[in-house]
Amino acid sequence: MAEDGHIRALRILETLAALHQPAALKTIAERAGLPSTKAYRVLRDLQDHGYVDHIGRRGYRVGARAVALASLVGPRPALLRRARPALVRLAAETSETASLQLRSGAHRVMVLSADPPGTAAHPIAHIGERSPLTSGCAGTAILAFLPAHQVDDVLLAQPSQAARTDVPEQLAEIRRRRYALSRSVNHRALNGIAAPVLDPDSGHALGSVAIAGHASRLSDPVLHRLATPLLAACAELGAHLATVLGPSSSVRLESLDVTIQDVLDVE
Template sequence: MELSSDIWNTEDSSLQREPDAERPELETRHALAVRDRQQVAQRRPAGPSARPGTPVGVIDRAAAVMDAVEGGARSFTDIVRVTGLSRTTTHRLISSLEDHGYLFHVGGLGYALGPRLLGLATTAMRELPLRELAHPALERLARTTGESAQLFVRDGDRRICVDAVDSEHELRTIVDVGAVLPLTQGSAGKVFLAWGPAVERDDMDRLAQQLATTRRRGWADSFGERAPGVASVSAPVFGPGDEVLAAISVSGPASRIAPLRAKTYAPAVIQAAREVESALGA
């Protein structure tokens, strides 16, 4: 159910983020690590760009091949077309990536991402500094609201759940750690879009009013967008320079997080986001 922004005209201005002048200027290692990861993911080119034969050039080309099959298995010809690499170079890279378990051949479908990447992804999730530092705030948020709480980071035009604490209710929402979701569905996605580049917001005509409301009040809500009967409330986790490092959310059945009750969850979600910022030194 989509809501008119008029219903929120009474939002509490105390929920707004404090002025930037009051925020410490020191960028910690943890904040920088997460910020740099997001910047690299958002700026990563579609194809290789470094000089041929250099170590970085080889890595760029291998990354381009893996990016080409990120959405599903592709044939050799498709990979050549998408990456713009020569057939000889593509064949050499695919063979090497197969040997290391980063790609595998799927019968007549072509090549897909290999199981070795799953192990690396699991390790990365476990060792991500943001996740470790944010977990206490996530647990408190779940305990305070009684609903499931999640932490998301942005990866290009998607968001990834890097931590979650499930509600103790029998009827609850569960978002698996590692789940990849679109930015255009759910309150956490709105957070990333609302504080994203202006040109990006302008392209989202359907969400333009909602994103403007999200920025004004400092939090976002969602009702049945990601899945029927599921509602959520999210707030941004800011780093140095007002960059959104992550989005923290509570989600649950729409019967418990009804539209008129959503803003009662907002203070707890915003408080959790500020706690994460404090832990990061942002």
């Protein structure tokens, strides 16, 4: 079936958002799997409506209208307000950085983090950081708790991972112990542990919480010991995420809406 023009535009916009920007037309077209001429026409339409900016020879970047739309349909301020105390407590209890990740298609995106008290400002990752669900503990903790057909879709989007014969075994092990480990995967010399934040009704992952720090501090025995406070934090956050992101969220969103001033007060 031919791809609808609106779907093609969304695919181009999502592709651009995942690239280092400004991004060249050729790069966008290749990543989106479209001829350059067709990608150019879509980008021009998006540009005309403010969703994409053209920066001359440097290429294209996401436009202000797309950013504004993301702020409306993205995680609600109430979610961040409710999630922050749990992350702050987890960071204080473990003396390491704790972060909340949400799923975005075949990727995970960091939306909130907390450092342990008394530490110097040395962020190990940044809000908005995006990586495949197949890479690192924060992603695989989500992937292992998705419906089987969604796991298949994610792996098809990552051909090198789909070809690995150990992936089913790896995901089964994560489901068995309820958390995932990673060692210097997305960041050199950083180890981590992550667990899924599950929808209480479906049991499927809405996101994950990760604890990460320097490999010299977080050996495997230490990571396994951190599982207890991590799983407790995930259990606390599950109901909060479900009210905003779960299948029944639409009937409960109105009571969670807050003004922009509430967002400023959170920071």
